[in-house]
Amino acid sequence: MSAKIGFIGAGKMAEALIGGLIAKGIFTKDEIVACAPSKTTRDRVSSNYGIRMFEKAVQIVPEADLIVLAVKPRSVPGLFEDEGLEIGKGKTVISIIAGLTLAKMDSYVPDAKKIRVMPNHCCMVKEGAMGYACDPSVDGDDKKRIAKILSSVGLAEEVPEYLMDCVTGIAGSSPAFLYMVIDSMAEAGVLNGMPRDQAVRLAAQSMLGSAKMVLETGKHPEQLRDEVCSPGGTTIVGVKTLEDLGLRSAMANAVDATIAKSAEMSRE
Numbered sequence: 623m624s625a626k627i628g629f630i631g632a633g634k635m636a637e638a639l640i641g642g643l644i645a646k647g648i649f650t651k652d653e654i655v656a657c658a659p660s661k662t663t664r665d666r667v668s669s670n671y672g673i674r675m676f677e678k679a680v681q682i683v684p685e686a687d688l689i690v691l692a693v694k695p696r697s698v699p700g701l702f703e704d705e706g707l708e709i710g711k712g713k714t715v716i717s718i719i720a721g722l723t724l725a726k727m728d729s730y731v732p733d734a735k736k737i738r739v740m741p742n743h744c745c746m747v748k749e750g751a752m753g754y755a756c757d758p759s760v761d762g763d764d765k766k767r768i769a770k771i772l773s774s775v776g777l778a779e780e781v782p783e784y785l786m787d788c789v790t791g792i793a794g795s796s797p798a799f800l801y802m803v804i805d806s807m808a809e810a811g812v813l814n815g816m817p818r819d820q821a822v823r824l825a826a827q828s829m830l831g832s833a834k835m836v837l838e839t840g841k842h843p844e845q846l847r848d849e850v851c852s853p854g855g856t857t858i859v860g861v862k863t864l865e866d867l868g869l870r871s872a873m874a875n876a877v878d879a880t881i882a883k884s885a886e887m888s889r890e
């Protein structure tokens with residue numbers, strides 16, 4: 623065994639993680655292997671990161687003790703049932719596959735330690751937000767190692783598995799909702815004469831800065847909102863308009879509907 627971590631699947635999310643692990647110095651390129659059926663993907667990933675690539679998932683298992691499952695959900699049965707993939711005792715499996723519960727993982731890899739992760743696509747710029755749940759065999763040292771690996775691409779919070787659908791609503795899917803907010807803000811800029819690209823940049827940076835204010839000051843978002851609203855000023859007019867039009871209720875309903883859909887899909 624020459625590598626430390628092996629990726630089954632080498633698409634967008636696997637690439638984000640591989641890039642983060644190398645950039646943060648957690649693993650060297652020689653300690654990472656990955657596989658993908660298409661030569662185009664193998665050539666791209668080996669040329670981008672200098673890691674060894676394989677065609678088949680079964681070739682990854684002897685190479686590393688830590689295996690990341692990063693294929694699409696529909697590819698999972700084929701891996702274990704058609705390709706004969708076996709990941710046994712002594713291995714740790716991190717799955718980033720949406721909807722693959724620890725119980726379902728147990729049916730495929732009963733003897734391995736298992737971690738279920740729900741990341742979001744902001745991992746691609748190392749600002750991901752993800753939740754992860756561990757099976758009981760994952761101990762303190764494993765947890766430290768997992769936290770370090772996931773933190774290479776963003777914020778990683780351990781949660782009990784029953785909260786994974788919440789993670790999907792609040793982190794997995796929410797970038798789509800926030801892009802809509804950025805776009806709507808920019809639209810108003812265009813309406814008032816600002817070029818669209820400039821308006822998008824200003825709206826996006828305002829969202830990034832606001833998120834940093836919440837995370838870095840530790841203040842409640844309501845407190846920060848109050849700090850921005852001068853009495854009788856411009857901002858309070860906008861805040862009242864959003865309250866009147868039901869922004870809070872719209873966003874809470876959207877996240878709640880996403881959580882419900884995620885729970886429904888996990889049961890299927």
Ligand SMILES: NC(=O)c1ccc[n+]([C@@H]2O[C@H](COP(=O)([O-])OP(=O)(O)OC[C@H]3O[C@@H](n4cnc5c(N)ncnc54)[C@H](OP(=O)(O)O)[C@@H]3O)[C@@H](O)[C@H]2O)c1
Binds near residue numbers: 632697741
């Ligand atoms: N993208 C997101 O924002 C996001 C967010 C949260 C969770 N996820 C989860 O992350 C997982 C990966 O998503 P992604 O966006 O990275 O998908 P993706 O870009 O389509 O990558 C999937 C990879 O799996 C490879 N693959 C397919 N069949 C395989 C097999 N039999 N053996 C080995 N590799 C195989 C593909 O190879 P080829 O390139 O050769 O086709 C591709 O490299 C999904 O399960 C998804 O639920 C994604």
